[in-house]
Amino acid sequence: MGYEKVKDNIYFYTDPNFYDVVAGAIELPTKLVMIDTGINLIEIKEFREWVEKTTGKKFEILFITHFHGDHSFGNQVFSDCRIISPEIHLEYMKMLKEHFTPENIKKEQSRLKDPRALEGMEITLPTETFEWQFEIQDGDVKVIIKHTGGHTSDSSYVYCPNYKVLFAGDNLFVNSYPYGGHSSCNPETWLEVYREFLTLDVETIVPGHGPVTDKSYIEKEITFMEDFKETLKELASKGVAEEEILEECFQKFLPPQETDNEDDVPFRTSTVKRWYDHWVKGEE
Template identity: 45%
Template sequence: MSIEKIKDNVYAVTDGSTRGNVAAYVLPNQVIFVDSGMHIPMIKRFREHIEQETGKKASTLFITHAHGDHVFGNQVFEDCEIITSELTHEAMVESKEKNWTPKAIEEWKKNAEDPAGLDGLKIVLANKTFADEYELIDGDVKVIIKRTGGHTEGSSYVYCPNYGTMFAGDNLFNHSFPWGGTPTSNPVKWAKAIQEYLDLEVEHYIPGHGSTSDKEPLEKFLDYLNKVISLMNDLIAEGETEEEIVKQADKVDYYPPREGREQWKALSLKKWYEVLSA
C-alpha cells in the first residue's frame, strides 16, 4: 500500500491495494476519512499512519456509496461518525440483509486477491445520514458531501473548497470504463454530476478507482457520456431496436474496462439504454 500525499492536508490510497480508493482530509482539529475500501488491515494502517503523522484523531468517515469495495473497512471507524446519504444507507441495509451474508462473504474471501484482507469482517452501517447535502465545518475549513446520483442513486462526492480537492467515488473511474450497470445507474444524472465537478474550483480529483487527476479525464468522460446519451436518444426516437442501439453505442470511442471487467461495458450500455428509453 502506498499512501500518497496529494497536497498539504490531503492524503489518499489510489494504488488499488485497498480496492476502492480511500482518502483523508486533515482539518484544523480532526481528520476526516472518505470511504473505507475493502482491506481491513490496510485501512487500519492508513488511519494509524495519518493520525501519527498529523497528531490529530479521526472523527468522521464519509461514505460515497454502498458498494462493498468502498465500505468493507467501516469497522475501522466504528468509534467515529459514519455519514452517508439516506439512499446509500438504505442500499447498505438491503445489501446487509440480502447480499452480505456470512456465506456470501466466505465466497468473496475465496476469490479475493488477499483473503486475509477480509478476515473478521463485520458489516458496519452509517450512524448519521443526510438527504442531499451535508456540511462539516472546522475552523475556517469546510467539507461538503453532496448527493448527485449517477453510478448509484445514493452516490455522493466529498469536496473541500479550502484544499481544492474532491473525492468523487465511483462516478469517476479515471482512465478506464466505469461500472454503470447497477440497478440505479443513471447516465443523465451522471453527466450532470461530472459537469458539476468541473464547475467547482478543484485542482485534484480523487476517483473511486484509478489515479488522482486534474480536470482532463473528467472532460473526456463527460464528452463520452454526452455522445452516448445523444446517440441513444436519437436512435430511440427513430424507433431502432435495443440491440442495434447498444451496438451503435459500443462504437463510441472510450477507454475499455479494467482487466477482468470486460463485461462492464455491455452491461452499462444496456442499463443506460433502459433508463433513456423508459
C-alpha cells in the same frame, strides 16, 4: 497498496488489487475526516494508522460516497467515528448487511486477489444521515458532502473549498470506463454531476478509482458520455433493434480490454444496458 500525501492536508490510498479503488483523508485543524474505506480491512487499518501518526491527529468522521462494497467494506475500521451518509445510503447498507452472511463473505473473498482482505468483515452502518447536503466546519475549514446520485442513487461527493479538493466517488473513474450498471444508475444525472464538478473551485480531484486528476479529465468524460448518449439515441431513432444497438455501443464504447479479468464483461454489458434503458426507453 499505495498510499501517499497528495498535498498539504490530503492523503490518498489506492488498491491495485481491486480496480485501483480509492479512499482518502482530509486533515482539518483539530481532526481527521476519512472518505470511503476500500475493500481490504488490513490495508485500510494500516492507512488509518499511518495518517494518524503522520498528522498527530485522530479520525473522528467517516463519509461514504456510495454503498458498493469496494468503498464501504472497510467501515468497521472506523466504527469509533461518526459515520455520515445520505438516508438512502443507509437503506442500501442495511440490504448489504442482510446479504453478507459469513457464507457470502467467503464467496466474495474468493473473488479477491488478496485472500486476507475481508477476514472478520462485518458490514458497518452509518450512524448519522442527511438528505441532500451536510457540512462540517473545523476552525476556518469547511467540508461539504453533497448527495447527487448518478453512478448510484446514493452517490455523493465530498468537497473542501479551503483545500480546493474534491473527492468524486464513483461519479469519476480515471483511466477506466465509468461503470454504470446498477439499477439506480442515472447517466443523465451523472452528466449533470460532471458539470457541477466543473463549477467547483478545485485543483485536485480524487476519483473513486484511479489516480488523482483535475478538471481536464472531467471534460473528457463529458464528451465520452454525451457521445455515448447520442449514438444510442441515433441508432434507436433509425429503428435499429435493441440487441444490435447494445452490441454496437458495447463494441464502440466499452470493448473488453486485454487487462480485464473474466468478471469485467458482464459489468460493461450491464452499463450499456442500463444507459440504454434510461436514455432510450426512458426508465428512471
